[in-house]
Each structure stands twice: as C-alpha cells, then as structure tokens.
Amino acid sequence: MTRKATRKTKPASVEGLPADWRKQAKALRRYGGETPATAIERCADDLEATLVERDETTFSLVEAARESGYTATHLGRLVRDGKIPNAGRPNAPRIARRHLPRKAPAEAPLAEEPGPRERSNTQIVQSIIQRGME
Template identity: 90%
Template sequence: MKRMNDRPTVERLPADWRRQAKSLRRYGGETPATAIERCAADLDATLRERDETTLSLVEAARESGYSRDHLGRLVRDGKIPNAGRPNAPRIARRHLPRKAPAQAPLAEEPRPRERSNAQIVQSIIDCIDSFQYDPQPSSGSPVMSSNTGCYRGLR
C-alpha cells in the first residue's frame, strides 16, 4: 500500500518512467516503451527550462515564501547567484530557497470522556437519593428538595 510520501515528485517522474519503459521492453512492449521514454525526455526538458527561468525579486518572493528584501540580501551576500544585473537582480528558479510549508495543525485527538457512563448513572442515582420528601412544608403542599445542588447538573 502506497503512502502519500511514496508518490513520485515531478522531478523523479522521468527516472520512474524510464524504469517502466525498461520493464515494458523486457516483455515485448517496444512501442509503449518508446512512447514513455519520449514523455520522460519531454518532461526532463521542461523541468530544465523551468529551473533556468529567472525571476524578479517580487516573483521569487511570491514563489519561495521569503520576503523580497531577504532574497535581495541573499543575492547581495552571494548566498544566491545573481542571474540578473547588479541593480536589477534576478534569481534562477533552481536557486530559490524554499520555506518549508507550514504544517497543518494535527487533528485534535478526541478527549477521553471525563466520566464513564457508569459514573454518570451513579451521579444521577446519588442526586435522586439526595432529594428529601417533605410532606408538611410551610407552603402547605408536599415538596421534593435537595441540599446537594445536583439539580443544577451532575456532580
């Protein structure tokens, strides 16, 4: 069973496709193997072209997650090669630093019940037991009363 992390990245696809083409060829699948190898070559060329594309500091900031000023500092300090001119720096996409994506917050684990069902039932029983029947209250009618306060909720 494949996990999410087992999915091939775009950069790994050409090599994966070439391995698949080799397997196909071994079993007589020359035509599909050739088609897959051509796709791998096309993707390799596209990835190289993408990596060679140069970006302004604003574009680079948008793609990398770092600020334009920070990227400009990295270029000035020589930590990233300047693919542009001295006062108009550009950064090749392949040299872009990438901020790690913010981790999605973990789903909150369900909290264990504070009380078991048995404890809840026992609380109800205790509450009922705490009521006192007063057949002769000052009001004249019989009344149930509790001095435990359990009528406000379970203890």
C-alpha cells in the same frame, strides 16, 4: 492458485519520474512492447525538459518575494551576500527558481471563538433564535 499482489513503489518526487519511466520502458522492451516503451521514453524526455525549463525560470526580486514568502529586500541581501546566485545582471538581480528559498507556511492562529463543530446544540439553537430576532 492466487497471485501475490506486488506493491509498486512511488517515486520520491516528480523529478524521479523520468528515471522510473525509463526503467518501465526497458522492462516493456524485454517483453516485446517496443511501441509503448518508445511512448513512455518520449514522455520521460518531455517531463525532463519541462523540469529543466521550470528550474531555469528566473524571477525579479519582487516576483521572487511573491513566490517564496520572503521580502524582496531580504532576497536582495541574500543575492548581494552571495548566498543565492544572481541569475541576472549587476544592479538588476534575478533569482532562478531552483535557488529560490521557500519560507515555511505560517500556522493558522488558534480561533478565539469556538467553531461550529465546537458548539453545543443549545448554543446553536440560542444563536439561531438571536439571529432570528435581529
């Protein structure tokens, strides 16, 4: 008799792991696995605390600019306009990581010269001959 493989679903994100782990702990307890269930719950608690701490981390505008990809001036304007909550004091704004906007990474520009994989064998040989003569 063959067993049908069950497909585990991946958590939607790291933030979803503690809830998934608690479900696993509950299932383990149903089958008498008290010790591993307790260990998994402790891991879930630790991860949850780490995530909260990470989200509560605050940055100066300069640090936030490095982290987000936006300029410090732009981030300062967003705080001033109330679009991002100020996690600091008046005239000394700070931005919590959880409120930090993220700039989409810029796409790499197209290369003007062909890369090594785009060159023909003849071009590669000619390049080697020219470099050898230099």
